[in-house]
Amino acid sequence: MEFWSLLIRTVxxxxxxxxxxxxxxKREIGKLSVFDLVISxxxxxxxxxxxxxxxxxxxxxILPMAVLLFIQVVSAFxxxxxxxxxxxxxxxxxxxxxxxxxNSDVMRKQRYNLDDLMLQLRENKIxxxxxxxxxxxxxxxxxxxxxxxxxxxSENIGMEGRESESSEQENRLKQYNQSKIIPSKxxxxxxxxxxxxxxxxxxxxxxxxxxxRFWLKNVLQEKDVTDFKDVxxxxxxxxxKLFVDTHDKKQR
Numbered sequence: 001m002e003f004w005s006l007l008i009r010t011v012x013x014x015x016x017x018x019x020x021x022x023x024x025x026k027r028e029i030g031k032l033s034v035f036d037l038v039i040s041x042x043x044x045x046x047x048x049x050x051x052x053x054x055x056x057x058x059x060x061x062i063l064p065m066a067v068l069l070f071i072q073v074v075s076a077f078x079x080x081x082x083x084x085x086x087x088x089x090x091x092x093x094x095x096x097x098x099x100x101x102x103n104s105d106v107m108r109k110q111r112y113n114l115d116d117l118m119l120q121l122r123e124n125k126i127x128x129x130x131x132x133x134x135x136x137x138x139x140x141x142x143x144x145x146x147x148x149x150x151x152x153x154s155e156n157i158g159m160e161g162r163e164s165e166s167s168e169q170e171n172r173l174k175q176y177n178q179s180k181i182i183p184s185k186x187x188x189x190x191x192x193x194x195x196x197x198x199x200x201x202x203x204x205x206x207x208x209x210x211x212x213r214f215w216l217k218n219v220l221q222e223k224d225v226t227d228f229k230d231v232x233x234x235x236x237x238x239x240x241k242l243f244v245d246t247h248d249k250k251q252r
Contacts, residue, residue, distance in 0.1 A: 005054050013047045016062055020069045024076075034139075035089045039072050083197060090139045097135035100148065110137060121145065192235035192243065199229040209236070220244065 020043060043065050050061030079086040094106045096117060107113070117135075120143035126132060134146045193209070194202050201213060217228070223244050225231060233245040 002054060009058065010051050012058060013051055016065060017043060017047050020065055023069055024072050039068055043068055093139060094137045095134065096137050097129060097132045100130045100132060102129060112137060192237040194235050196228060196231045196234035199231060201228055
């Protein structure tokens with residue numbers, strides 16, 4: 001009798017946990033922040049306790065899991081509407097490598113050692129720290145690596161031969177135009193840099209770029225966008241390239 005009771009409880013709890021994880025969304029599978037990890041661990045622990053303790057009523061385990069699901073759904077909805085809450089729950093990315101130089105203070109603060117760094121650099125097919133323009137430790141623990149353009153150019157030279165003089169002039173022109181958009185002192189803690197999110201202008205990022213709403217409006221008008229509220233998502237990358245996604249899902 002105890003065997004069948006244990007079997008039935010296991011099957012029921014399995015489907016309950018499965019449904020809870022499905023309701024929590026695909027974000028939980030693809031990326032676990034600290035908050036997500038805590039919720040997932042608590043649900044797993046409750047499920048194990050309910051399965052092992054056959055004298056405990058099922059509802060005493062299902063109810064706490066349902067409460068955790070409610071907390072997760074509400075917090076996910078709130079953070080989706082507020083970037084400040086997203087930063088509070090998930091934190092900010094950390095710049096580990098800045099223009100080929102290691103940021104030891106950030107590594108110490110994040111308790112991120114050199115072995116971890118070299119491992120993730122190898123996973124990104126980077127052999128030398130000097131070849132990295134920026135390396136950002138994401139809130140999920142993943143390292144995002146942006147290689148230097150010079151290293152990419154040297155690889156292309158080896159594969160395709162020398163670059164023509166006209167292309168070099170074009171690269172210089174691009175670098176000059178980039179310097180006018182992205183200040184040299186700007187720290188790329190978030191790449192790409194959000195300028196508009198959910199129709200709301202990110203004035204803090206504009207100030208860091210030493211730009212104004214007037215500049216942003218002129219740039220958007222070149223892409224046939226007249227109102228900030230029509231923009232769902234707008235970013236600018238480290239090369240000064242703008243990405244605009246309007247509410248009608250048309251990329252520009």
